[in-house]
Amino acid sequence: MPEETPVLAAEDVTKHFDTGRQTVRALENVTLRLYRGRIAALVGESGSGKTTLARLLAQFYPVTSGEIRLRGEVVSRPDKDFYGEVQLVFQDPFASLNSLRKVEHNVRRALKLHGHPADDAAVHELLAKVNLSPAAEFARKLPHELSGGQRQRVAIARALAVRPSVLLGDEPISMLDVSIRLDVLNLLARLREEEGLALLYITHDIASARYLSDDIYVMYAGQMVEGGPAESVIQEPKHPYTQLLLDSSPDPERAGGSSAFTATAKLGEPPSLVDPPPGCRFHPRCPFAKEQCKTSFPPRTEFADGSWTNCWLHNES
Numbered sequence: 621m622p623e624e625t626p627v628l629a630a631e632d633v634t635k636h637f638d639t640g641r642q643t644v645r646a647l648e649n650v651t652l653r654l655y656r657g658r659i660a661a662l663v664g665e666s667g668s669g670k671t672t673l674a675r676l677l678a679q680f681y682p683v684t685s686g687e688i689r690l691r692g693e694v695v696s697r698p699d700k701d702f703y704g705e706v707q708l709v710f711q712d713p714f715a716s717l718n719s720l721r722k723v724e725h726n727v728r729r730a731l732k733l734h735g736h737p738a739d740d741a742a743v744h745e746l747l748a749k750v751n752l753s754p755a756a757e758f759a760r761k762l763p764h765e766l767s768g769g770q771r772q773r774v775a776i777a778r779a780l781a782v783r784p785s786v787l788l789g790d791e792p793i794s795m796l797d798v799s800i801r802l803d804v805l806n807l808l809a810r811l812r813e814e815e816g817l818a819l820l821y822i823t824h825d826i827a828s829a830r831y832l833s834d835d836i837y838v839m840y841a842g843q844m845v846e847g848g849p850a851e852s853v854i855q856e857p858k859h860p861y862t863q864l865l866l867d868s869s870p871d872p873e874r875a876g877g878s879s880a881f882t883a884t885a886k887l888g889e890p891p892s893l894v895d896p897p898p899g900c901r902f903h904p905r906c907p908f909a910k911e912q913c914k915t916s917f918p919p920r921t922e923f924a925d926g927s928w929t930n931c932w933l934h935n936e937s
């Protein structure tokens with residue numbers, strides 16, 4: 621990952637939700653950095669904290685500890701300028717669209733809100749940018765008159781209207797028909813290229829992460845366990861959990877194969893985050909777990925290929 625200052629970063633972030641009766645320890649000391657013109661994928665099972673991290677990055681709610689930094693500066697209270705830079709794209713495109721108003725209204729509103737020219741030409745240009753053409757025709761439709769993929773394109777156009785430098789995509793294709801998922805991924809890749817956007821792509825599908833991203837981050841039960849250049853993480857996964865994810869996602873292009881998991885790959889449930897296992901939260905499912913793993917979370921070990929992991933198997937101390 622590059623040396624330059626990240627556009628947006630979560631630094632050593634912890635998030636606990638206090639629900640009154642109990643505390644959900646959703647994220648523990650997690651760091652993730654997004655760079656201009658790069659796509660980072662965040663992968664992990666359901667409940668690993670991916671959405672929570674995206675929402676912290678988008679400043680939907682405050683961190684329990686740690687920092688969110690925009691171009692190196694700590695963001696203490698999000699304002700209009702922050703949302704001019706950071707936009708979220710949800711799993712369900714309806715979440716960010718006013719379903720009672722036409723596409724053009726939805727896009728125009730975002731343009732106006734951030735002080736950009738909001739005439740028809742500006743609206744049509746954005747629709748064309750997300751491959752909705754003829755733009756004038758799509759502009760006059762209501763969200764429910766579109767297919768899921770078209771609706772997600774409108775949601776992306778609406779996010780782009782703000783001219784952000786960061787786009788956070790929370791499972792942006794998982795509700796779409798399989799046949800058009802690739803189109804939307806390709807659109808995101810093109811926007812990264814053409815607009816120099818920093819992109820976060822959240823998914824539980826490590827194969828699509830490999831397809832789209834430059835960097836991959838792997839999270840398990842609220843702990844960040846591995847990260848690095850996508851090919852290093854895929855071809856030489858260091859953390860047993862990453863190996864498990866790969867083993868349960870067959871990929872003919874991946875060289876070799878691991879591991880101690882083939883027999884046990886689907887066994888085990890992610891732990892409770894109210895009373896999570898101490899140490900490395902993966903240890904109850906890990907066939908390589910040592911005593912140390914049960915008591916303390918390991919420091920990061922870095923590798924020559926640019927990847928890193930937090931795993932006692934790779935730490936001599």
Ligand SMILES: Nc1ncnc2c1ncn2[C@@H]1O[C@H](COP(=O)(O)OP(=O)(O)OP(=O)(O)O)[C@@H](O)[C@H]1O
Nearest residue numbers: 637639644646665666667668669670671672673893
């Ligand atoms: N507002 C909240 N109050 C209490 N607990 C919460 C809240 N938001 C999230 N959690 C809990 O935090 C944990 C992480 O949830 P999160 O939605 O971030 O996971 P995820 O990896 O995005 O999963 P999914 O893929 O299912 O969306 C879960 O145990 C969830 O129940």
